Amino acid sequence: MSRWRLLLTRPAEESRLLAQTLAAGGHYGSALPMLVIEPLVLGKAPAPGWLQRFAAVIVVSKPAAHLSLSWLSPDPAAALPRWFAVGAATAEVLRLGGINASFPTQGDDSEALWQLPELVLALKAGGNRALIIRGEGGREWLAERLIEQGVEVEYLELYRRGVPDYPANAVAERLQAERLNGVVVSSGQGLEHLHRLAGAAWPVLAALPLFVPSARVASLAQALGSRCPVNCHGASNAALIAALATRSP
Structure with a gap:
């Protein structure tokens, strides 16, 4: 073989x-x-209740998932908004941290996530505000589609992608x-x-x-x-x- x-x-x-x-x-x-993943230096983590402002929390990569779990310290037992991951690998990082995230089973990209019925339902049921957790400047396509539908988008940028030497x-x-x-x-x-x-x-x-x-x-x-x-x-x-x-x- x-x-x-x-x-x-x-x-x-x-x-x-x-x-x-x-x-x-x-x-x-x-x-x-x-x-090269370079974590950004951020201030004090927000209080857990800060997440309640959002109907959907969208995590766009494995580094974003790892860093969000350590910086936000979300309590899986608390009443959290619906979490979403761009793909299965990112969702698995969140699952190991105690967060069950919905993700598209066909494709690991913004386009596939945009078609996910659970995301549409979460935004309709919980209010039109979404948090995108990402690196600097990532996933603009998804944010643009959300904004076109009247969703208020906020970003939490936790890292930058460097070029190796x-x-x-x-x-x-x-x-x-x-x-x-x-x-x-x-x-x-x-x-x-x-x-x-x-x-x-x-x-x-x-x-x-x-x-x-x-x-x-x-x-x-x-x-x-x-x-x-x-x-x-x-x-x-x-x-x-x-x-x-x-x-x-």
């Missing part, structure tokens, strides 16, 4: 866990993160030294960073299967010259494993 040897570009901890999952299936993952030839050397035959990206911003940092090695990367979480990122990959983007229909490890099984290296 052919095995994948993948360049993993997710943030460091996510790439580490993904490499373990891949190894259990006989595949190899080489971590070269293209996003690698030597100019780091990507090329990794590809050659470890004989990699595929690439995994988890977001459009991570893909843009990869394109920038790859430099002269980008045409080599563009010829490899590029596993992406959504149709939106697949379109971005094609615009950048990728010849073989593979839509995993989700950003979870399970979605990637399922996509790998449909292709040969």
Whole structure:
């Protein structure tokens, strides 16, 4: 059976866990993160009752989920607003912290969440105010759709996404030294960073299967010259494993 040897570009901890999952299936993952998560320095956390102003709390990423649990310290036993996650992986982080969040089962992106009936019902039942928990400048598409429907949107920005500092030839050397035959990206911003940092090695990367979480990122990959983007229909490890099984290296 052919095995994948993948360049993993997710943030460091996510790439580490993904490499373990891949190894259990006989595949190899080489971590070269293209996003550095930098928590923002915030003031004192608001009182628990602050969340009651919102009909829906929308968490757009795993880093946002981790940081919201530690900064907000929501009490699962309290009367909380309805929580939503962009995808299954983000919802799982919240679940482990005691928060049950609704999420779309088909797709891990803003478009899929926007179609979720539970979100529409929550906003109708609890008042038209939503809190989006995110990194700096993320998920504008979803906020725009909510505002168009008369929803009052507030943001809680808990981190920024930095660009890692690698030597100019780091990507090329990794590809050659470890004989990699595929690439995994988890977001459009991570893909843009990869394109920038790859430099002269980008045409080599563009010829490899590029596993992406959504149709939106697949379109971005094609615009950048990728010849073989593979839509995993989700950003979870399970979605990637399922996509790998449909292709040969």
